[in-house]
Amino acid sequence: MSELKLMKGNEALAEAAIRAGVDGYFGYPITPQTEIIEYLMTERPELRTGMVVLQAESEIAAINMVYGAASTGKKAMTSSSSPGISLKLEGISYLAGAELPAVIVNVVRGGPGLGTIQPSQADYFQSVKGGGHGDYKLYVLAPASVQEMADFVEDAFDIAFKYRAPVLILSDGLIGQMMEKVVLKPQKLRMTNEELIEKNGDWAVTGKKGRERNIITSLDLQSEKMEARVRRLMKKYEQMEKEDLRFEKINCDDAEYLIIAYGSSARISQKAVELGRAKGIKVGLLRPITLFPYPKKALFDLADQVKGILSVELNAGQMVEDVRLSVEFKVPVEHFGRTGGIIHTPEEILEALEQKIIKNGSIRHHKTRESSIL
Amino acid sequence: MEVSDIIKPENQVFCKTKLMTDNSLSYCPGCGHGTAHNLTMEVIDEMGISEDVIGVAPVGCSVLAYDFMNIDMTQAAHGRAPAVATAISRLWPEKYVFTYQGDGDLAAIGTAETIHACNRGENIVIIFVNNGIYGMTGGQMAPTTLAGMKSSTSPYGRDIETMGSPLKITELIANLPGVYYVSRHAVHTHKHARKAKKAIQKAFENTRLGKGLSFIEIVSNCNSGWKMGPNESNIWMEENMFPYFPLGDIKVDGILKK
Numbered sequence: 339m340s341e342l343k344l345m346k347g348n349e350a351l352a353e354a355a356i357r358a359g360v361d362g363y364f365g366y367p368i369t370p371q372t373e374i375i376e377y378l379m380t381e382r383p384e385l386r387t388g389m390v391v392l393q394a395e396s397e398i399a400a401i402n403m404v405y406g407a408a409s410t411g412k413k414a415m416t417s418s419s420s421p422g423i424s425l426k427l428e429g430i431s432y433l434a435g436a437e438l439p440a441v442i443v444n445v446v447r448g449g450p451g452l453g454t455i456q457p458s459q460a461d462y463f464q465s466v467k468g469g470g471h472g473d474y475k476l477y478v479l480a481p482a483s484v485q486e487m488a489d490f491v492e493d494a495f496d497i498a499f500k501y502r503a504p505v506l507i508l509s510d511g512l513i514g515q516m517m518e519k520v521v522l523k524p525q526k527l528r529m530t531n532e533e534l535i536e537k538n539g540d541w542a543v544t545g546k547k548g549r550e551r552n553i554i555t556s557l558d559l560q561s562e563k564m565e566a567r568v569r570r571l572m573k574k575y576e577q578m579e580k581e582d583l584r585f586e587k588i589n590c591d592d593a594e595y596l597i598i599a600y601g602s603s604a605r606i607s608q609k610a611v612e613l614g615r616a617k618g619i620k621v622g623l624l625r626p627i628t629l630f631p632y633p634k635k636a637l638f639d640l641a642d643q644v645k646g647i648l649s650v651e652l653n654a655g656q657m658v659e660d661v662r663l664s665v666e667f668k669v670p671v672e673h674f675g676r677t678g679g680i681i682h683t684p685e686e687i688l689e690a691l692e693q694k695i696i697k698n699g700s701i702r703h704h705k706t707r708e709s710s711i712l
Numbered sequence: 713m714e715v716s717d718i719i720k721p722e723n724q725v726f727c728k729t730k731l732m733t734d735n736s737l738s739y740c741p742g743c744g745h746g747t748a749h750n751l752t753m754e755v756i757d758e759m760g761i762s763e764d765v766i767g768v769a770p771v772g773c774s775v776l777a778y779d780f781m782n783i784d785m786t787q788a789a790h791g792r793a794p795a796v797a798t799a800i801s802r803l804w805p806e807k808y809v810f811t812y813q814g815d816g817d818l819a820a821i822g823t824a825e826t827i828h829a830c831n832r833g834e835n836i837v838i839i840f841v842n843n844g845i846y847g848m849t850g851g852q853m854a855p856t857t858l859a860g861m862k863s864s865t866s867p868y869g870r871d872i873e874t875m876g877s878p879l880k881i882t883e884l885i886a887n888l889p890g891v892y893y894v895s896r897h898a899v900h901t902h903k904h905a906r907k908a909k910k911a912i913q914k915a916f917e918n919t920r921l922g923k924g925l926s927f928i929e930i931v932s933n934c935n936s937g938w939k940m941g942p943n944e945s946n947i948w949m950e951e952n953m954f955p956y957f958p959l960g961d962i963k964v965d966g967i968l969k970k
Binding site for chain 1: 762763764765766768769775776778782783784785786787788789792795796797798799800802803804807824825828
């Protein structure tokens, strides 16, 4: 049965994982995502569904536990926050290389280094430009509400198993820590081992009963074989772009100016759009829900309609590079962001739109950009 | 007279291990890995558990173990095999899960994963091949490289003042309560190989009984890395490695040997 609850984003995600029939969660404490493992340990999912929850000795061990579980075709996930995700990147690269389905959650905090425990979106590059070594990409989902923290768990596993690829849920300290009402889906049954072997037996290592043995590896010492593997990965990413791109347009139909933002920035920017509209500024919001695949075409098309675009991010200017690439310099694109764990207000965003875009709206020259950070 | 007239299955005393593939071993002639692989596969075959075994290959010379062991295997990142095996064992408690790791993998980069999997008493088998050197990358100093021993990164010999002493990780692990069985062996003679096989068998029996972690160290040679001939390296191993890494049981049925 569905249930309406008031929950923290991190807790909603943890509860959704149990309800989605996830087989294993392996994690290590780090602020601001520790509620996920705390909730799971308290809820005793081993009694509810038989789900295995284990506190690993490190983020590195946790991601490799996910690798082990995923090797056997089980639904496995881990979560962490920025410095912890940096540690997991080797394992994430291995998951991509070995073509294993898994879900990784990053509740982002400010960096670099130990940075701050406050919310940030400074892991955009790390999430969509590789992060780990080698030619791979992650399918990246960016929730903007507690509801999406819950819903995206199942969505992420669907994609992970559709493509046999790791999927990242890129949240942040704001979405993870805030409380909202959330509709939780009914409990799904975990797959039995027999069902799993039926579904994933052609690749998963489950013991070679009644078949030739399976091998999971990311290693191909023969160059031709390795190139074929890389090409196979690239095909998956092309298919993701065609079939599984997600974005949302808000007030874009008559927009003269566009704000682009994801996650918590999109949430705040939505209020900035309302304030702008109240002042008579025709501003719309494009919210990428997936950061890879990226809504390149939607942006390219909107660039014919609007006079300028403001990329609002909780970082020093990362996604703005993809916005510029997408619109191919058809319109001015500027960045506005706060860092250090400071969260921009709707008023600041609107002011930035007026100062950086509207004031220079029709001027299409590219002078040396001033620092975009407040 | 044809070969098939002479060699008949009913007359064969030794034959190729059924669970080894037909691929040529990638190990150097004289290396102990082939025997260690063989013994592991023989045990699994004789126990009749080949369809319920999941192996975890490391990074190092035995990264390609899955090319030779004809069972389901997954290949772990450098040092992380015990973490990979942990999750497999937790999610498939009825399966036999083992890792096969070298000294660099298990006792240097993977020290944390090794110690914690052992400390949790995961119901798995760890087969640890210790040849005191990094073989695959061409003979660099390992955590188990002996004092004074030359390698490409200790070209004047391991100086324990600056490089630390060779790590007796097996003794360290034996002291953890979660560990049920720890035994150190060699495979360079038939006598040693037979003993090692018995230990591997006991280890997998422990998994069957759910006793927790079994840890089998195999002290082996690396004639290429040590820059010696195979025979010479075996003699050197007996004279130098065995005194520091003495063979025999260290912990049996959860009880440390005095």
